C-alpha cells in the first residue's frame with residue numbers, strides 16, 4: 498500500500514514513525530511543507546490551498562490513502578476529502594475516540610489556529626470530556642529552528658498550572674518532541690495523536706518497505722532533525738508544489 502502523509506514540517510514525522518512502527522512493510526511518501534511554516538498562524542483559506550496542492554501531489558504519486566499528520570489541518574478533513582477520492586485520515590478523530598474512553602478531563606495544547614477554530618475542543622466536549630485549551634505559538638518556531646530563543650516551559654504553560662485535568666493532549670504533531678518537558682511541567686501523562694492514529698488504522702500486511710521524504714524547502718538542520726527523529730539515515734528531496742488551485 499502507498500501511503501501519503503503530510504504536515505507543515507517535522508511534526509508529522511512523529512506520526513510517520515508511529516505508523517511505520519506498526520506497519521513497517523508499506524510504501525510511505527512524506528511531504529513537509531516547510532516553505533509555508535508555521536501552519537499554526539495561517540488562515541483557513543491558506544491551509545485549504547496548501548493542503549489541496551499536497552493532495553494533488555499525492556494523486557500524481559498514486560497513493561492509496563492520505564494521512565493528515567497535522568492537528569491544524571485535521572480540523573478541515575471534510576473539506577479536503579471533497580477534493581479527492583483517495584481516503585483521507587486525520588489525527589483529531591482517533592485522538593478524540595481514545596481520550597473519551599480513558600479520561601473525563603484533559604488539557605489541550607495546540608497551535609493558535611487549532612485552538613481558535615475550536616474543532617478539536619468541540620469534538621471532545623461533545624463526547625463529554627472537559628477541556629482546558631491552550632495555544633502554544635512559540636513551540637513550532639522553536640522546534641523548527643525559526644527562532645533561537647529558549648523556551649521557558651513554566652511560563653508557556655502557566656495558565657494550566659492551577660487547573661485540574663487527568664492528561665494533556667499534544668494536539669499539534671510537533672509537540673511530542675517536547676513530551677518530557679510538558680509532562681514534567683504539568684505533572685500529568687500526555688496523549689500523542691500520532692500513536693492514537695496508528696492504533697486506529699488497520700492495514701493489510703505489505704511486501705515492501707519504502708520511504709521517500711519531500712520538503713518544500715530545505716534548511717540546514719532539517720536533514721539531521723529528521724534522521725534523529727526516525728533513527729535512520731534518509732535523503733530529503735526538495736520539492737516545490739506550483740499547482741494552481743481553483744477556488
Ligand code: DGL
Pocket residue numbers: 504505506508509534535536537538566567568569570608611637668669670671
Ligand atoms: N504540526 C502541525 C500541527 O499539528 C503544524 C504546526 C505548525 O506548522 O504551526 O498543528
